[in-house]
Amino acid sequence: MASLGLWVARRRDGVGAGERELGYARAQAPMLYGFMFVCVVEAVGVSVLLAKNPVVHWIMLVLDVYTVLMVAGFQAAAVTRPHVVGPRGLRIRAGARMDVRIPLERIASVRYDLRFPKTETAGRESQERDGVLELPVGAQTCVTVELTEPVTAVKLLGQRVEVRTVRFHADEGRAAVAAVREALDRQREKKDEAGGVVTPA
Known part of the structure; x- marks a missing residue:
């Protein structure tokens, strides 16, 4: 819900100087906006039907408004909390529900890789299995990042x-891959200038 305020203010959470945001909200927007429209129509209909029963009318109105705000909040969270890549690393998010911070030095490879998660996972916000984390939007993923060492993904409730x-x-997707590779190249150049050794991505 806090994302609604950021959305209205046209601000982004966690995007610092020198960092590039990689949006992912576009794919889910039609579904959420459609659902929001249905919720608004339902709220108006229920309001008319319960006009003669003020107590129930106000209870349902509050619930309906809350539902609309929650749906709007899901989209706002995706818009205002984009993936981010920069000198500090790659940060992958799913709105406010998942946050994965990956140091650049732990990225072994990054590639464009269009996938459609299996049926049982397609409707879920994430799927973790055998060290693989999938964060689909619109039932698809398009970027795969392989790591040299494990990183910790943090869920909304701290799991x-x-x-x-x-x-x-x-x-x-392809622009996101290019941005990550560019960040890796810059890190490699800095370490070369400092006399360090970098393993190619």
């Missing part, structure tokens, strides 16, 4: 999951 491969969706 932690160790993962070695992350598959996520970005509105511009």
Whole structure:
């Protein structure tokens, strides 16, 4: 719900100077906006039907408004909490429900990899299995990141999951891959200038 305020203010959460945001909200927007429209129509209909019963009318009105705000909040969270790539690493998110921070030095490879999660996982916000984390949007992922060492993914209520491969969706998948590779190249150049040794991604 806090994301609604950020959305109205046109602000982004967790995007610092020198970092690039990688949006992923576009794929889910039609479904959420459609659902929001249905909720508004339902609220108006119920309001008319219960006009002669003020107590029930106000209870249902509050519930309906809350539902609309929650649906709007899901989209706002996705818009205002994009994936982020920069000198501090790659940060992959699913609104406010999942947050994965990956240091650049732990990225072994990144590639465009269009996938459609299996039926049993397609409707879920995430799926973790055998060290693989999938964060689909619109029932698809398009970027796969392989890691040299596991990282910790943090869920909304603080649950932690160790993962070695992350598959996520970005509105511009190939551009997202290019941005991550560019960040890796910059890190490599800095370490070369400092006389360090970098393992190629």
